[in-house]
Amino acid sequence: MTTTSLLDRLAQRLGHNHVLTDYDLMAPYLNEERGSYASRALAILRPKDTVEVAASVKECAEAGVAIVPQGGNTGLVGGAVSTQNQIILSLSRLNRVRGINPANRAMTVEAGCLLAQIQSAADEQGLLFPLSMASEGSCQIGGNLATNAGGTSVLRYGNARDLVLGLEVVLADGTVWNGLKGLRKDNTGYDLKQLFIGSEGTLGIITAATLKLFAKHHETVTAFLGLASSQAALDLLARLQDASGEQVTAFELMSRNSLEFVTRRIPGTSDPLSKPYPWYVLAEIATSRRDGAMAELMEGELARAIDMGLAMDGTLAVSLAQRQALWKLRESIPEAQKPEGASLKHDISVPVSCIPDFLERAINAATSLIPGIRPCPFGHVGDGNLHFNLSQPKDMSRADFLAARGQMAEAIHDIAASLGGSFSAEHGVGLLKLPDMMRYKQPVERDMMRRLKTALDPKTLLNPGKVVE
């Protein structure tokens, strides 16, 4: 089948408006957030439901044309990027909430639902869908599951994979697997849904998911603390977890540089504390109880932490506006880094107890490779996950700085690996981290992954060239 007849058949199936071939119409699907990849595509498909996804996959499989599934296109590792002879299949029109079952604490949603839309739908039923991240207004649940996204509430609720009861998936030949059972217990062999979660579109196209829901928070207490060391952050986390009965929902670390960049570059932000400190923590405790006990608990713990010298200073948000202002400091860091020049970014994880060791060694390695470099680490420290970002020295050219990208990544990822850590904590592998797969993943692991890929996608038609070599 020629390309033209494939596109004609797809247009008949999906409607001409939903098979985009005009560059201007395709453009929004071709540009990745960080601008690191220039994507091209034969066409963009916009099916409206699972049946149309399955038909599209079948047509493409018969024509031998590869498909790149795409959600909100907020991924950061080149996972949804395509070449000119591939087709991007956007899930955006599969955006219905199929149903919410409060008694089962579960909801079934289509893959193209925005994460924020799912959070609101749960909230309207008096329940909580806890997955949360700065991109939640544009990323889709299908993309979240395909990347096994993390975010700010992993500490309490787990990664995306921990929040799923069932999936509906279109396989590489167009077969639909309906695994939307929604059971809490089902020990009938392999847990197939977990194969697709985190597979970044290389094993199947997720079209719907049944998600776990939780009790809605009625009291949320947010604190911002200045600390002398990252070790103090870990000690403080342990104390807060003990005191609150593991009710800590977020525990985010920020370096002084991160806060300085934000307050310098993001309008309407300011340092909440009167003096500068080397490290900061944004800590949040939340509960479904309504007795106000958490505010009192947090206040007491903060006072004790300051008395013990664990925290140097701190402030509690007493209104929603204050809470949002504290979160803005944390969530604006990547945006604030842009006007500071080029940056090198590393999404690493290590066992939580190794965070201080990692930071010391990685900051030393970065500064000895590029003197004057400005480390700006921040992240989900309660999960052992840091965004070890580095901004260019003020007196260095952008090109010279970026030329060190590979050498720097190797140095930082080597340190993470030596501590038993990972070169990709939550963003995935995509294209960007394929070389790291070769360097750090055991041969036996790569072999098992290749065998799974061959079993489920023998013609390599689903997101080829990503995740597995």
Ligand SMILES: Cc1cc2nc3c(=O)[nH]c(=O)nc-3n(C[C@H](O)[C@H](O)[C@H](O)COP(=O)(O)OP(=O)(O)OC[C@H]3O[C@@H](n4cnc5c(N)ncnc54)[C@H](O)[C@@H]3O)c2cc1C
């Ligand atoms: C400001 C900002 C903040 C972020 N914060 C976080 C964070 O805290 N934690 C975190 O984990 N990530 C974060 N990210 C990264 C990104 O938002 C997540 O990876 C998100 O899960 C991607 O979802 P998406 O819908 O945009 O997927 P896309 O970018 O469209 O796709 C990502 C990958 O999933 C595949 N895919 C997409 N949809 C499907 C589907 N339905 N079926 C099969 N495969 C599919 C694609 O082929 C690609 O490989 C952030 C990004 C930005 C821009």
